[in-house]
Amino acid sequence: MTSAQTPEEPEPEAARQLPPATVSRLTLYLRMLNGLLAEGVERVSSDSLAESAGVGSANVRKDLSYLGSYGTRGVGYEVANLSRKIAQALGLTHEWRVAIVGAGNLGRALARYAGFESRGFDVVALLDADQMLVGTEIGWLRVSDAADLEEVLAKTRANMVVLALPASVAQSVCDRVVDAGVHSILSFAPVVLNVPDYVNLRKVDMATELQILAYHAQRLQVPGLDAERPSA
Structure with missing residues (x-):
């Protein structure tokens, strides 16, 4: 053998x-x-x-x-x-370079989050289509034009992308990301995205999570609380 x-x-x-x-x-x-x-x-x-x-x-x-x-x-x-x-x-011994698309309130908050670096993720780019935001500085990043998405991804060697976008543009941007060769995507967009089978897509829907939390909260039994409630 x-x-x-x-x-x-x-x-x-x-x-x-x-x-x-x-x-x-x-x-x-x-x-x-x-x-x-x-x-x-x-x-x-x-x-x-x-x-x-x-x-x-x-x-x-x-x-x-x-x-x-x-x-x-x-x-x-x-x-x-x-x-x-x-x-x-978990794959954290690799070099993970993250690009965030969408420099709104959520995108800016994510770009400023120091916890990414301590967990092995290097945020290398922040992009937006709003020309009022392009060129401004958020933390240590300068906002790039989303029209140059493919060029920015290649230049920064990003291998993960976070989509912090409205539903209306999320799918088209996601398609561009996949075509540019980035196959690991985290989406905060409030819409279901369609991607090829070889793409790793994770979706974070905060409204849905709050709804699930509300469901469990109404069923939560607080010790001693029911005993204090007056009977009907």
Whole structure:
């Protein structure tokens, strides 16, 4: 059997397909781990990670087992090593260069958000079609003309795009982004976008999230509150 046929070769963590729920929780674990690293903490238990993420410790152990990290009973996980494994699994060891299209209130707020850089995302461009905004400076970025989208994406080597646009123009701009070779898109536009199967599109609809929150809020049972309400 040749080396290429050897079945014992482990699959790289970053190449494994992780369950969506696990991916979401890994981002929470990583945030806590990075905080512990900053404090000089060397080890952490699954119980501590579970508490920070609001899940059970069994979930933590199962999630981390996908990465080949099992911890040591009574000792826990090595913070630096686990942080590195999670970052690799999430693809954060790559260079992610983000362009934001739309310099309205949301786009400007996103451009100013310092948390992107600390999590491995470099915002390299901010674009808008409004000529009153083009050329102005938002934070450390100068707003580029959306008419030059393809040129800006190529020049900045952007490999992710955030769409902070009204529904009326979101699809046409999204099409241009895809045609320009950027296949990872986060959309805040209040509309369903159509993209090819090879494009990774994530949609953030804040109105929908608030509606879901309202649904759960009306069903929320506050301890002691019902007992204080007078009977009808």
